[in-house]
Amino acid sequence: MKILGRLVSCIGLIGITSCQLTNGYSGDGAMVDRGFWLYAHRYEIVLGAVDLSRAGKVHFRAEGLPKRRFVLGLRVRDPSCSAMRSGARVTLTITNERGERVIHETAPLNALAWTDALDSRCQPGFGYVRSRAVEKKLPNGDVCMTPIFSGADEASGGYFNPHVGGKYEIEVSVLTNSFGLPIADVVLDDSGSAVKTDTGC
Numbered sequence: 594m595k596i597l598g599r600l601v602s603c604i605g606l607i608g609i610t611s612c613q614l615t616n617g618y619s620g621d622g623a624m625v626d627r628g629f630w631l632y633a634h635r636y637e638i639v640l641g642a643v644d645l646s647r648a649g650k651v652h653f654r655a656e657g658l659p660k661r662r663f664v665l666g667l668r669v670r671d672p673s674c675s676a677m678r679s680g681a682r683v684t685l686t687i688t689n690e691r692g693e694r695v696i697h698e699t700a701p702l703n704a705l706a707w708t709d710a711l712d713s714r715c716q717p718g719f720g721y722v723r724s725r726a727v728e729k730k731l732p733n734g735d736v737c738m739t740p741i742f743s744g745a746d747e748a749s750g751g752y753f754n755p756h757v758g759g760k761y762e763i764e765v766s767v768l769t770n771s772f773g774l775p776i777a778d779v780v781l782d783d784s785g786s787a788v789k790t791d792t793g794c
Contacts, residue, residue, distance in 0.1 A: 620655040636783035643765045645774035653763040658755035662784050665751045666721030667777040677707050681771040690760035693745035695753050698722040722751035
């Protein structure tokens, strides 16, 4: 029933365009596939929820992720915009099955990059840590941005490239009590093709 509910929600979300729950993924939540024709945001996993008003930790796991570039973030539905304006600090951590630190980012909520805020009420909003990059000058004079990898699996900011057979432990820590902040979904969102490790351009 839980999976059927997610599938119905998926169909309702994108109107006449279909999507499906994918086989091969295991872990918390369920992976939704919105269609092979999408360059980015094809796959999404809502792992679970975290209460941003209470200090504490939540843990999730994910295995069988496609070879795409994913970003870990928080999705809130917050008509007051309190989360996006708050200085409350959170830590986002991912560790792989080799014990390697993939992502470990601490930031106040108001320093996250927020997208998908479709109206003045700030909902829905998806907050994440931006990838870090430096300019690289090419032989033809063009300039491109090459990522600065800060963790295993080509991680940069909140982004990473899952490796084949990868098993990931995800932890979200709320560091302080902040009365009035909403509950957020913890989401892995597909941001497109995996970043190349040779040049990044």
